[in-house]
Amino acid sequence: MKILLYTLIFLFGTIIGSFLNVVIHRVPKKESIVYPPSHCPSCGHELNAVDLIPILSYILLKGRCRYCGEKISIRYPIVELLTGIVFLIIYYKFGLDFKAFSYMFLASILIAVSFIDIEHRIVPNKIILVGFIGGIIFRVLMYNYGFIDYIMGLVLGGGILLLISLISGGEMGGGDIKLMALIGFFIGWKLTILVLFLSVIIGALGGVILVALKIKGRKDYIPFAPYISIAWLISILYGYEMLNYYIKFIRG
Numbered sequence: 001m002k003i004l005l006y007t008l009i010f011l012f013g014t015i016i017g018s019f020l021n022v023v024i025h026r027v028p029k030k031e032s033i034v035y036p037p038s039h040c041p042s043c044g045h046e047l048n049a050v051d052l053i054p055i056l057s058y059i060l061l062k063g064r065c066r067y068c069g070e071k072i073s074i075r076y077p078i079v080e081l082l083t084g085i086v087f088l089i090i091y092y093k094f095g096l097d098f099k100a101f102s103y104m105f106l107a108s109i110l111i112a113v114s115f116i117d118i119e120h121r122i123v124p125n126k127i128i129l130v131g132f133i134g135g136i137i138f139r140v141l142m143y144n145y146g147f148i149d150y151i152m153g154l155v156l157g158g159g160i161l162l163l164i165s166l167i168s169g170g171e172m173g174g175g176d177i178k179l180m181a182l183i184g185f186f187i188g189w190k191l192t193i194l195v196l197f198l199s200v201i202i203g204a205l206g207g208v209i210l211v212a213l214k215i216k217g218r219k220d221y222i223p224f225a226p227y228i229s230i231a232w233l234i235s236i237l238y239g240y241e242m243l244n245y246y247i248k249f250i251r252g
């Protein structure tokens, strides 16, 4: 019975991932995400149900469009698989309640924003706005978790990055500031501090690795949203253990 639920959650994640692919492809181009129906970006042929099965269609079609033979971006199965796995992890850790759903929702936002940041170097306001609308709904549904803590997370998350941006003269993008404020609104101020801290470390490490592998040059733009997102996932999974360990450590 348990295995069935795990399978369903994973499949649900891949379907959401498939929808996120549409968001990633269309939102930066300012296209509608509901109309027209999914079509091949290169020949424009409308895709039918068999072409739209998450992950499986890509494998069966050997990564090419059935109609024109053009290569399909590997991003499609990656986003579907990634969303499925992240949903599984969240379910494994939190079960199925409002908290888990709020994290699955935020994970979806973060995956869309990260891939858009990688491809287009922007964090679309529209997606952040959808994130905040979802955030308000979850804060109401989860009223027993309190409200102030999350407002503080929002102010702290956005505020610290804004401060860094002002001090460094615009090194930190406005999109990252809004994204961090959104995350704070979902996780409260304590974990927000941890996300800020971890994203700087992971970002520095990631930057060094990308430059060493010559994927990025020393002066290239390195998107920060993916690092913030990884830091967020680590923080919701292990954050309180890490904070407790740290408090014990500084108290000797």
Ligand SMILES: [Zn+2]
Binding pocket: 040, 041, 042, 043, 044, 045, 065, 066, 067, 068, 069, 070
């Ligand atoms: Zn095609």
